[in-house]
Amino acid sequence: GAGVSQSPRYKVTKRGQDVALRCDPISGHVSLYWYRQALGQGPEFLTYFNYEAQQDKSGLPNDRFSAERPEGSISTLTIQRTEQRDSAMYRCASSPGLTSGTGETQYFGPGTRLLVL
Amino acid sequence: QKEVEQDPGPLSVPEGAIVSLNCTYSNSAFQYFMWYRQYSRKGPELLMYTYSSGNKEDGRFTAQVDKSSKYISLFIRDSQPSDSATYLCAMTLMNRDDKIIFGKGTRLHILP
Numbered sequence: 001g002a003g004v005s006q007s008p009r010y011k012v013t014k015r016g017q018d019v020a021l022r023c024d025p026i027s028g029h030v031s032l033y034w035y036r037q038a039l040g041q042g043p044e045f046l047t048y049f050n051y052e053a054q055q056d057k058s059g060l061p062n063d064r065f066s067a068e069r070p071e072g073s074i075s076t077l078t079i080q081r082t083e084q085r086d087s088a089m090y091r092c093a094s095s096p097g098l099t100s101g102t103g104e105t106q107y108f109g110p111g112t113r114l115l116v117l
Numbered sequence: 118q119k120e121v122e123q124d125p126g127p128l129s130v131p132e133g134a135i136v137s138l139n140c141t142y143s144n145s146a147f148q149y150f151m152w153y154r155q156y157s158r159k160g161p162e163l164l165m166y167t168y169s170s171g172n173k174e175d176g177r178f179t180a181q182v183d184k185s186s187k188y189i190s191l192f193i194r195d196s197q198p199s200d201s202a203t204y205l206c207a208m209t210l211m212n213r214d215d216k217i218i219f220g221k222g223t224r225l226h227i228l229p
Contacts, residue, residue, distance in 0.1 A: 033160065042151040042166035042207075043217070056160045093217070106217050 002026065004109035006092050012115045013082055021077040021112045023092030032075050033093040033106060034067055043091055043108070049075060082116045089113050120144055123206055123220030131228050136193040140206035140220045143187065147208040147218075150182050152191045155203045155222065164204075165191065196227045 005024045013019050025032050031050050035043035046065070047057040051072040060066070064082075069075040079086055093106040123140045130136055138152075149168055153161035165180040167173045173180045179192040189208075193200055203222040210216075 042149070042163050044163045045153075045160040048160050056158065059160055059162070106219065108217060 004092055004094055004107050006090075006109040006112050008112060009110060010113045010115075012117065014117050015082060015084060017082055018078065018080045019082055019114065021079075021090050021092075021114070023075045023077070023094075023109060025073065025075070025092070025094030026096075026107055027073075029094035029096050029107070030072075031095045031097065032069055033095075034075070034077050035091045035093065035108075037089045037091050037111065039089075043093075046077070046090075079114075082114075084116045087114055087116045121206065121208060121218045121220045124223055125221050127224040127226055129226040129228055130196060132196060132198060134196050134227075136191075136196050136200070136225060136227075138191040138193075138204050138206075138223050138225070140189050140208075141187055142189070142208060142218075144210075145184070145187060146210050148211065149209045150180070150189050151207040151209075151217075152178075152180055153205045153207060153219075154200075155205060157203075161205055161207075161219075198227045198229050201225055201227045 004026055007022045033048040034046040036046055037043045045059040047060055047067050048055050049069040052069050064080045067077045089111045091108050091111040093108045095106045121142045152165040154164050155161045167180050167182050170182045170184045177194045181190040203224050205222040206220040207217050
């Protein structure tokens with residue numbers, strides 16, 4: 001079956017531009033997570049949703065970052081006024097259960113590689 | 118057998134003690150190992166990230182991986198009340214794998 005998909009796979013943008021990263025979770029998965037992963041490091045948590053409700057956004061670096069999941073399925077991570085330090089791999093994950101992440105397998109998408117020039 | 122086993126606790130230790138948290142796993146192909154800390158109703162915060170066997174130290178935290186025994190540990194030195202949280206081990210086959218298996222988490226209480 002289809003796994004988690006993300007688009008675009010690569011995004012190059014100029015500093016100051018806004019970007020929107022899309023995540024399409026596995027069908028029926030309740031929980032959706034956004035992570036940022038630096039090269040050679042594990043995924044660092046940004047925010048997560050149970051259905052359409054954003055449960056925790058404490059991992060978002062600052063108020064330029066926001067995320068939504070309006071219908072409890074597809075999610076968008078938006079970065080406004082991008083800066084060079086925002087360059088990273090942004091990964092989305094979903095899990096089937098209503099959970100805060102404990103004891104559940106998280107299925108990751110391929111990620112969006114963002115480069116801010 | 119679950120792929121990742123972790124004692125849920127709770128584990129209560131006095132402030133200042135050394136804490137030892139552990140996970141065992143069944144899939145010998147796992148290569149990347151992580152420890153996350155999670156406070157109530159919050160997302161998981163990455164603490165340690167290690168590749169293959171060996172030790173890694175970061176401040177008061179030390180992660181150990183013993184692939185021959187399929188056993189990983191997280192040690193917390195000089196434990197503090199703010200360390201009270203749920204600690205999750207996690208592992209994956211490849212750095213960019215499409216699946217990360219989390220343990221159930223161990224609830225840790227540091228007693229002042």
